[in-house]
Amino acid sequence: MSEHALSDLREPLVTEPRTMAGITDEVCAPMERRPSILWTLAFLVAVVALAIGVWAVQHTIRKGIGVWGLNKTVGWAFDITNFVFWVGIGHAGTLISAILFLFRQKWRTSVNRAAEAMTLFAVMCAGLFPIIHMGRPWLGFWMLPYPNTRGSLWVNFRSPLLWDVFAISTYFIVSAVFWYVGLLPDLATVRDRAKGLKRRIFGVLALGWNGSQKTWLRYETVYLLLAALATPLVLSVHTIVSMDFATSVLPGWHTPIFPPYFVAGAVFSGFAMVLTLMIITRKIMRWEHLITVRHLENMTKVIIVTGGIVGLAYGTEFFMAWYSGNMYEAFTFKNRAFGPYGWAYWIMVSCNVGVPQLFWIKKVRTSPWMILILALLINVGMWFERFVIIVTSLHRDFLPSSWAMYAPTLIELAILLGSFGLFFTLFLLFTRVLPMISIAEVKGVLGFAARKREAAAAAKAKAGGSSAPGGVGLPIAASKERS
Amino acid sequence: MSVVNVGHDAGHGHDGGHGHDAADLHAAPPPKASPVGLGAQPVLLVLTLLGLGGMGVSLLLWPQRAFSGLLAAAVTVLMVGLGGLVFALLMAVSNAGWATTLKRVPEALAAALPVGAIALLGVLPGAALLFGWVEHPHGRGAWLNLPFFAARMGGILLLWIGLAFILTRSSRAQDRDAALRHTRRTVALSALGLLLIGLSGSVAAFDWLMSLETHWYSTMYGLYSLSGVLVAGVSAITIGVVLLSRRGRLPGVGDNHIHDLGKLMFGFSTLWAYLWLSQWLLIWYANLPEETTYYLARTSGGWSFLFWLNLVLNWGLPFVLLMPRAAKRSPEHTLRVAILLLAARWLDVYLMVAPSGDAIHPGISLPELSALLAVGACFGLVVLRALGRAPLTPVHDPYLGESQHHPG
Numbered sequence: 001m002s003e004h005a006l007s008d009l010r011e012p013l014v015t016e017p018r019t020m021a022g023i024t025d026e027v028c029a030p031m032e033r034r035p036s037i038l039w040t041l042a043f044l045v046a047v048v049a050l051a052i053g054v055w056a057v058q059h060t061i062r063k064g065i066g067v068w069g070l071n072k073t074v075g076w077a078f079d080i081t082n083f084v085f086w087v088g089i090g091h092a093g094t095l096i097s098a099i100l101f102l103f104r105q106k107w108r109t110s111v112n113r114a115a116e117a118m119t120l121f122a123v124m125c126a127g128l129f130p131i132i133h134m135g136r137p138w139l140g141f142w143m144l145p146y147p148n149t150r151g152s153l154w155v156n157f158r159s160p161l162l163w164d165v166f167a168i169s170t171y172f173i174v175s176a177v178f179w180y181v182g183l184l185p186d187l188a189t190v191r192d193r194a195k196g197l198k199r200r201i202f203g204v205l206a207l208g209w210n211g212s213q214k215t216w217l218r219y220e221t222v223y224l225l226l227a228a229l230a231t232p233l234v235l236s237v238h239t240i241v242s243m244d245f246a247t248s249v250l251p252g253w254h255t256p257i258f259p260p261y262f263v264a265g266a267v268f269s270g271f272a273m274v275l276t277l278m279i280i281t282r283k284i285m286r287w288e289h290l291i292t293v294r295h296l297e298n299m300t301k302v303i304i305v306t307g308g309i310v311g312l313a314y315g316t317e318f319f320m321a322w323y324s325g326n327m328y329e330a331f332t333f334k335n336r337a338f339g340p341y342g343w344a345y346w347i348m349v350s351c352n353v354g355v356p357q358l359f360w361i362k363k364v365r366t367s368p369w370m371i372l373i374l375a376l377l378i379n380v381g382m383w384f385e386r387f388v389i390i391v392t393s394l395h396r397d398f399l400p401s402s403w404a405m406y407a408p409t410l411i412e413l414a415i416l417l418g419s420f421g422l423f424f425t426l427f428l429l430f431t432r433v434l435p436m437i438s439i440a441e442v443k444g445v446l447g448f449a450a451r452k453r454e455a456a457a458a459a460k461a462k463a464g465g466s467s468a469p470g471g472v473g474l475p476i477a478a479s480k481e482r483s
Numbered sequence: 484m485s486v487v488n489v490g491h492d493a494g495h496g497h498d499g500g501h502g503h504d505a506a507d508l509h510a511a512p513p514p515k516a517s518p519v520g521l522g523a524q525p526v527l528l529v530l531t532l533l534g535l536g537g538m539g540v541s542l543l544l545w546p547q548r549a550f551s552g553l554l555a556a557a558v559t560v561l562m563v564g565l566g567g568l569v570f571a572l573l574m575a576v577s578n579a580g581w582a583t584t585l586k587r588v589p590e591a592l593a594a595a596l597p598v599g600a601i602a603l604l605g606v607l608p609g610a611a612l613l614f615g616w617v618e619h620p621h622g623r624g625a626w627l628n629l630p631f632f633a634a635r636m637g638g639i640l641l642l643w644i645g646l647a648f649i650l651t652r653s654s655r656a657q658d659r660d661a662a663l664r665h666t667r668r669t670v671a672l673s674a675l676g677l678l679l680i681g682l683s684g685s686v687a688a689f690d691w692l693m694s695l696e697t698h699w700y701s702t703m704y705g706l707y708s709l710s711g712v713l714v715a716g717v718s719a720i721t722i723g724v725v726l727l728s729r730r731g732r733l734p735g736v737g738d739n740h741i742h743d744l745g746k747l748m749f750g751f752s753t754l755w756a757y758l759w760l761s762q763w764l765l766i767w768y769a770n771l772p773e774e775t776t777y778y779l780a781r782t783s784g785g786w787s788f789l790f791w792l793n794l795v796l797n798w799g800l801p802f803v804l805l806m807p808r809a810a811k812r813s814p815e816h817t818l819r820v821a822i823l824l825l826a827a828r829w830l831d832v833y834l835m836v837a838p839s840g841d842a843i844h845p846g847i848s849l850p851e852l853s854a855l856l857a858v859g860a861c862f863g864l865v866v867l868r869a870l871g872r873a874p875l876t877p878v879h880d881p882y883l884g885e886s887q888h889h890p891g
Contacts, residue, residue: 005885006884006885007882007884008881009578009663009881102746235757239757239761243764243765246765247765247768247769254765254769254771255702255703256702256703256761256765256766257701257702257703258765259757259758259761259765260706260757260758260761304674308681309681312681312682313702316685316702317702320701320702323626323689323700325622325623360674
């Protein structure tokens with residue numbers, strides 16, 4: 001791909017002089033040294049949280065769903081909130097790796113690997129909740145349509161909950177394949193550096209990658225095709241999640257804007273989570289030159305856009321509740337904002353509509369600590385969005401005598417904690433066993449970075465007549481130019 | 484190091500702050516505007532006049548259909564103009580480089596927005612014939628009353644025209660002074676402009692189209708209409724780019740640009756279908772009487788055929804026709820699909836407008852076609868004039884080099 005004509009206004013994606021070998025060393029380093037104390041502590045905390053969650057799940061399954069705070073009116077609350085929250089988080093990875101790839105957004109190179117891993121872990125967390133809510137998870141296979149001897153027992157193809165099973169499993173499989181295919185060149189790199197058993201394991205995982213021209217050509221073809229296949233999945237999953245609600249006739253759930261609004265919200269929350277993880281990672285690993293402020297800034301811009309769509313949807317729903325003249329719609333929205341769960345609503349609005357507006361300010365967009373704080377707030381806001389949509393639409397239904405309140409029990413909170421435990425356990429393991437940044441792809445953007453630095457140095461030398469610029473990292477650029 | 488510098492001296496890159504160095508090398512002649520489509524302009528003028536005549540006749544014979552036809556034509560043309568504006572703003576806000584060499588085309592479409600605006604304002608005198616709430620006040624009269632409706636319409640149209648004016652002015656100013664600040668300002672304008680277009684576009688769809696069905700409502704209507712804007716914009720840009728580059732007027736455009744436009748048509752058409760499906764499926768599924776009226780009117784009588792045809796023309800056919808890579812790279816082929824999509828765009832708008840009246844069967848004849856002819860031809864004429872007002876290659880745009888060396 002020609003980078004010669006790139007505009008002056010483009011900034012390099014690697015901000016320190018690095019050779020190709022240097023990038024390999026840096027990204028492989030965390031896998032090749034002993035875990036740090038910080039990592040060990042974080043891992044312990046995550047495993048303890050996971051253990052608490054496992055205990056709460058077995059308690060739920062042994063005693064029954066009665067240990068949750070559900071009641072006749074609110075028959076569906078915390079578990080589905082957590083399910084939608086985690087599925088939403090799981091949207092950024094494939095958007096970054098597939099859609100940004102199709103749109104030729106080169107800055108995705110140093111964040112796509114970790115974002116995709118995060119996606120897979122988030123989808124795993126999400127998938128647990130419906131299975132737990134079944135109460136008898138060992139019958140979970142009943143969700144799969146296959147010829148069976150259970151009489152007329154067959155799945156209901158008209159139910160969006162079944163569509164969910166298909167959508168999410170498809171999404172998980174395609175995302176996992178896409179992630180794995182993208183890993184191949186790097187797995188081979190790790191193989192070539194490793195010895196003994198590790199070498200054999202990575203040798204099998206790398207599928208005999210030999211780095212030849214032919215291998216690369218096929219790899220790039222497969223990667224492009226998978227990106228095209230994965231792109232509609234970014235939209236389909238949360239579309240169908242939204243239909244779990246929108247196909248009903250419940251005010252607050254049944255509204256046609258739900259599909260695109262849920263997709264935007266999912267990408268919004270997913271990017272907030274990617275930012276959270278990336279800001280911590282780049283700090284601990286000292287990768288500020290690989291995951292640069294510009295990467296963070298671009299992601300905050302995606303947050304502004306998707307947050308804007310979410311805000312537009314909030315506004316549209318409110319306007320339409322009034323415009324329609326439908327008293328039930330109007331009540332639901334009044335109840336959302338000013339009813340007993342009003343506090344949750346205002347947390348949602350301020351975190352999801354208010355907070356992202358701060359990203360219009362360049363200083364905020366370029367300050368990692370500010371971004372981290374705001375991204376965490378957005379994660380909180382998006383969790384509350386699902387809680388608000390689900391619980392406030394249910395708790396005051398058409399029959400005032402059945403109005404009720406819902407509050408999660410400690411067991412439910414423990415399961416949520418457990419899902420975070422699972423997520424971080426998996427993510428922390430990932431940081432130890434696989435290259436967190438796509439080594440091969442980052443190498444692809446090194447040449448431009450080197451030329452850009454060279455040009456800047458030359459301009460400086462010309463202007464100031466100062467000493468010659470340092471030549472670190474230039475061999476790459478020069479050799480590329482010659483070839 | 485010297486090897487690297489050779490690359491720079493050859494004009495493939497340039498140092499910061501002197502954005503025009505490379506551009507000078509790429510485009511030898513100084514920027515100069517020259518007329519576009521001199522042969523087509525008189526034809527378009529005649530067609531406009533013919534259309535106006537037809538409109539006059541239909542106004543006397545079928546006033547309701549004359550206004551309904553004018554509304555459909557006006558909204559279609561506004562979608563094209565706004566689509567051009569949105570495309571230009573999207574390219575600016577995302578710092579996209581590939582489309583710079585063809586950016587005069589979306590700018591010209593945006594500059595022709597006033598044609599659609601005048602046509603839309605022309606609907607106001609006949610509002611009582613189209614909008615049931617004019618004579619039978621809606622429960623939400625605070626929103627749906629003629630003065631406020633007209634004020635919102637005027638405000639929204641002014642906003643779009645204003646954004647288009649600032650955009651094209653700054654883009655043309657860069658031709659003269661080669662200053663980088665125009666690019667930076669356009670980025671800021673684009674971020675703000677897209678935000679405002681998202682809001683105003685939603686309100687416009689609710690007002691001009693959705694309120695035709697006085698008691699019907701759908702939260703999706705705004706986004707659904709905005710997806711049509713994206714399709715209209717990219718289709719019209721494709722037509723303009725292919726026709727201009729055929730005549731050698733866009734030297735920077737190659738197969739890779741056509742390919743990208745083809746991909747965007749494919750993608751936006753599919754986005755439209757996604758929103759179409761979401762709205763239809765949820766209303767069909769819930770089956771609430773106050774919501775199904777909209778689809779009932781459009782799937783009964785003679786409307787049903789057009790209703791399904793709309794889905795085929797706006798998505799089914801383009802999806803199949805644009806699927807192969809070679810198809811998206813062929814200027815002739817993408818041109819045909821773009822014309823199909825623009826025609827289908829009118830059909831989609833027509834189906835949002837016409838079934839809201841009393842007609843049991845669709846009628847597409849003099850009132851509808853003459854309005855479309857008059858507004859469409861006049862729009863085309865203004866686009867051609869706008870294209871002639873600025874050099875077709877923006878030689879001082881800092882992204883021009885990228886666009887002309889589009890790597891695919």
